Amino acid sequence: MLRIEALPEPSRTMALAAPLIATGITILISSLFFLSLGFNPIDTLHGFFVQPLMSLNGLSEWLLKASPLIIIACGLAIGFRANVWNIGAEGQLILGAIAATGIGLFAPWQDSVFLLPSMIAGAIMAGMAWAAVPAFLRSRMNTNEILVTLMLTYVATLFLSYLVHGPWRDPAGFNFPQTALLPYKATFSVFDHSYRLNSSIFFAIAAVIITWFFLERSFLGFRMSVGGVAPNAARYAGFRSSTAIWVGLLAGGAAAGLAGVGEVAGPLGQLSAHISPGYGFAAIIVAFVGRLHAVGIVLGGLLLSLLYLGGETVQLQYGLPSAIANIFQGLLLFFLLGGNFLINYRIRRIR
Amino acid sequence: MDLFISIFTATVIAATPLIFAALGELIVEKSGVLNLGIEGMMLMGAVFGVWAHFSGMPMTLAILIAIVAGALSSLVFGILALTFMANQYAAGLALAIFGGGVSAFIGRGFGSTPVDAVQPIKIPWLSDLPFLGPLLFQFDPLVYLSLILFVAVSWFLYKSKAGLALRAIGESPESAHAVGYPVIMIRYVAVLFGGAMAGLGGAYLSLVYTPLWVENMTAGRGWIALALVVFAAWRPIRVLLGAWLFGGMTILQLQGQAIGLKIPTELLSALPYIATIVVLVLISRNRMAMVLDFPASLAKPFRPSS
Numbered sequence: 001m002l003r004i005e006a007l008p009e010p011s012r013t014m015a016l017a018a019p020l021i022a023t024g025i026t027i028l029i030s031s032l033f034f035l036s037l038g039f040n041p042i043d044t045l046h047g048f049f050v051q052p053l054m055s056l057n058g059l060s061e062w063l064l065k066a067s068p069l070i071i072i073a074c075g076l077a078i079g080f081r082a083n084v085w086n087i088g089a090e091g092q093l094i095l096g097a098i099a100a101t102g103i104g105l106f107a108p109w110q111d112s113v114f115l116l117p118s119m120i121a122g123a124i125m126a127g128m129a130w131a132a133v134p135a136f137l138r139s140r141m142n143t144n145e146i147l148v149t150l151m152l153t154y155v156a157t158l159f160l161s162y163l164v165h166g167p168w169r170d171p172a173g174f175n176f177p178q179t180a181l182l183p184y185k186a187t188f189s190v191f192d193h194s195y196r197l198n199s200s201i202f203f204a205i206a207a208v209i210i211t212w213f214f215l216e217r218s219f220l221g222f223r224m225s226v227g228g229v230a231p232n233a234a235r236y237a238g239f240r241s242s243t244a245i246w247v248g249l250l251a252g253g254a255a256a257g258l259a260g261v262g263e264v265a266g267p268l269g270q271l272s273a274h275i276s277p278g279y280g281f282a283a284i285i286v287a288f289v290g291r292l293h294a295v296g297i298v299l300g301g302l303l304l305s306l307l308y309l310g311g312e313t314v315q316l317q318y319g320l321p322s323a324i325a326n327i328f329q330g331l332l333l334f335f336l337l338g339g340n341f342l343i344n345y346r347i348r349r350i351r
Numbered sequence: 352m353d354l355f356i357s358i359f360t361a362t363v364i365a366a367t368p369l370i371f372a373a374l375g376e377l378i379v380e381k382s383g384v385l386n387l388g389i390e391g392m393m394l395m396g397a398v399f400g401v402w403a404h405f406s407g408m409p410m411t412l413a414i415l416i417a418i419v420a421g422a423l424s425s426l427v428f429g430i431l432a433l434t435f436m437a438n439q440y441a442a443g444l445a446l447a448i449f450g451g452g453v454s455a456f457i458g459r460g461f462g463s464t465p466v467d468a469v470q471p472i473k474i475p476w477l478s479d480l481p482f483l484g485p486l487l488f489q490f491d492p493l494v495y496l497s498l499i500l501f502v503a504v505s506w507f508l509y510k511s512k513a514g515l516a517l518r519a520i521g522e523s524p525e526s527a528h529a530v531g532y533p534v535i536m537i538r539y540v541a542v543l544f545g546g547a548m549a550g551l552g553g554a555y556l557s558l559v560y561t562p563l564w565v566e567n568m569t570a571g572r573g574w575i576a577l578a579l580v581v582f583a584a585w586r587p588i589r590v591l592l593g594a595w596l597f598g599g600m601t602i603l604q605l606q607g608q609a610i611g612l613k614i615p616t617e618l619l620s621a622l623p624y625i626a627t628i629v630v631l632v633l634i635s636r637n638r639m640a641m642v643l644d645f646p647a648s649l650a651k652p653f654r655p656s657s
Contacts, residue, residue, distance in 0.1 A: 004654075085440055137628075143635040146387070146440070147578045151624040154571050158624075162617035281448060288441055323455030323566070330391075330449025334427065337437035337445065345436075 018339035048310030060195035068259035070301035072283035075255025079248030088149025090280025091156035096260025099126030104186035127257020212294035366598030372576035375548025383648035387443025390573025391450020396553025421550015521646030
């Protein structure tokens, strides 16, 4: 007989080990998966996890893709700690990208040094505005934020599609659904012209530091976490839940908007119908893999970014669809959630 | 008159996959479990239905396979949420992402090969009635099945002893456990039923409605089904009405595109999503109505004390 027993206190070892175990099992399952498709699992795993990191270009792409994931996950973690479920970061990212492109292409101050800073500010505000809708509806109208953030993501995707197919389409772009290229002054400068990694990576670093400080050292962050873990205790202590809702959602929106400008003014250089390969959704997984902790999020972001890169590599080499990255993301989260069980419980054999 | 008939029937058909998925989720939530993964389970049902159909299986079997695919996907969620007591929000999200990925992978070879859709059935005599015939009695069999399932679910919840047990578990798993109900097992059954219904809804999309396999073809219907349960304030009759309302929105939006309204198609396509938000707001404002049938233990993990 096996019996589940609660541990007297949560295991710190398991809290650290669970993400590693989950990653290990995900890799194991993926090897079996590749094997079943008739590919040599060692080769595919090499292609997935090693090959992308063997070149400077690979490293640059790795950090480039990790950066939006880390930024968004930081913002989301603030909300998740308070049990505020913003799962529409993808839509907030899109709005940020739209605002940034709009300013970069059409603002009258094209030659000013403030062009890029105004794009960044506009993107953050646009992301926050898109997140303010569910925040308002949840705090004032009691409307479920999961559904509203998600519905708004669909609306944002359609709005983006409308812009790039219609009014914002590049007249000299051979009818491709994309805007004109952003002017040079409206883009982040790259460190080296051979690689795409650019100065927007500093925003990821800043986001991590701010999030760490907010979550671990600030009183507001503490109050929000209490509200998430023990709502009744928080209410008794007089912490307002509407503050947590607003801060939680706006933090996610601001972060996603920032990631949006990082994409259009970074590697993309223009707005098109597909500006994000699901960063907004993958960032949810990053936040959980990182245990809603700033340092963990960095590691989670690097891991998920590697999954994206590896997905691209095996897509090119083996002709597998890019959806594979989604399968692995889902698996990783499954095993992580299963692994969390071992933090609070143990399984014992009883006779 | 013909236009009315065509809009009415199109609305009912567009609502059918939502009715399946939302009725399933209603049972899941009534047992106190929140499965956010409907979108993933619908996609699994949709792709496995097409797979079975292309493998030469008869349509009934293909639909059955889709149901099993949905149920098996929900089992993954069930194991995490019920046995491992994982955060139900995260587990459901993982299922939504996972189902999207797996279905895209399985359906990668299906191209856009059309499916021989399930055809409407002629009910003797009734189908030939003037006006009422084409209005009510010329649907495909699954539309009637959705109505039968609606009656069955309503009866189960409010008239059967097992339904009472299910609601008791959703209200207070501790008390239900103390009385001797196997809380976890009943919740497993509810989760599997929800998965099966989502799989059926997915099959309806890929084998009747569209009818072909397209990556991410559910286009948010799984999430709208989730919204419908909130909209319905956990009452079956309002699930039905809500589904028709959203079906109507979809059809209205398509009609608007067809008659060439001077509004861009993308903005018209956004209507059902915006309508979902508006309706949710209107419903949620009334806190009393929301708590009346709300399963009090929703999304809270439960561990039997002994």
